[in-house]
Amino acid sequence: MSEANAYAALTKAFSGLGVDENLFISLLGRWNPHQRASYRVSTPGFFTEDERQFQRWNDQHILQLRQEFLRLKDAVVLYTMHPWERDARLFKEALLLKVPQHNVLIETACTRSSEDLLGARKAYHSLFEHSIEEDIAHHIKTHERKLLVALVSSYRYEGPRVNEDLAKAEAKVFVNAIKDAKKKLIENEEIVRILSHRSKLHLKAIYNHYKELTGNFLDEDLDGELISKQVVQCLCAPQAYFSKILIASLRLDVDETAKDSVTRVIVTRADDNDMKLIKEEFHSKYGTTLAGKIEEVANGSYKDFLLTIIAKSD
Structure with missing residues (x-):
């Protein structure tokens, strides 16, 4: 492989969702100091040079690359948790953000069975020694609070x-x-x-x-009320809701919150019939398969892990 092609391949391995570990190891592990220095010069998007001609990583890219290396670990940890613990921890993380993620609370509260939602509430109490209702009331002071507390407290009839x-x-x-x-x-x-x-x-x-x-x-008539729209979609058409999240998140130019949505949706829907319906909806709505889109955007072992999970529902 030529030096220029190697640089391009390595840059691709660093880009997208996850990292291409095999390519990273096979190329970078064999480079000498001159080749590493040459790569820094040829990749100004990753590296910057100050007035002293000192080549250094762009701080933003350091944080981004660390996050991409952690992406597989986070997915595996989330996947191996008991579903109730997983949902409880997602509830907590959504509430602790500077701007609470209402959508994560809504997804879990509206798409789980009554028993699983009750189990997540029990797990939350065991893990954090507070009720989820108590913490929502503490962290959310806006009009959404009453609806969100009611949703996580729900125990719905599930008969025909x-x-x-x-x-x-x-x-x-x-x-x-x-x-x-x-x-x-x-x-x-x-x-x-x-x-x-x-x-x-x-x-x-x-x-x-x-x-x-x-x-x-x-939901079409709720475009001006995002929270209400998300609730209606999660209750009435969850496969359409999750497909929309995935297509918006499986792009190279999205922020970390959107990237994290890929892991959350695929891992938390892996053991439900939801995944089969999500894949069908995704293909119908966007003209490409979910697996194909993951292949296009994700890298390395993280990509392989996601593809393995969604293949279970074939």
């Missing part, structure tokens, strides 16, 4: 029965609430009660009746 008349009546409640420009949906106590207490089959019936009444899908 749906009262269609009630579902249609509650679809009208949504129609009227959305028309009320004076109040956000999350401030409407009746809406909070419906979203946090009704079964998922009942909520899907509301979703369908809303379309019959208005000609629009419920």
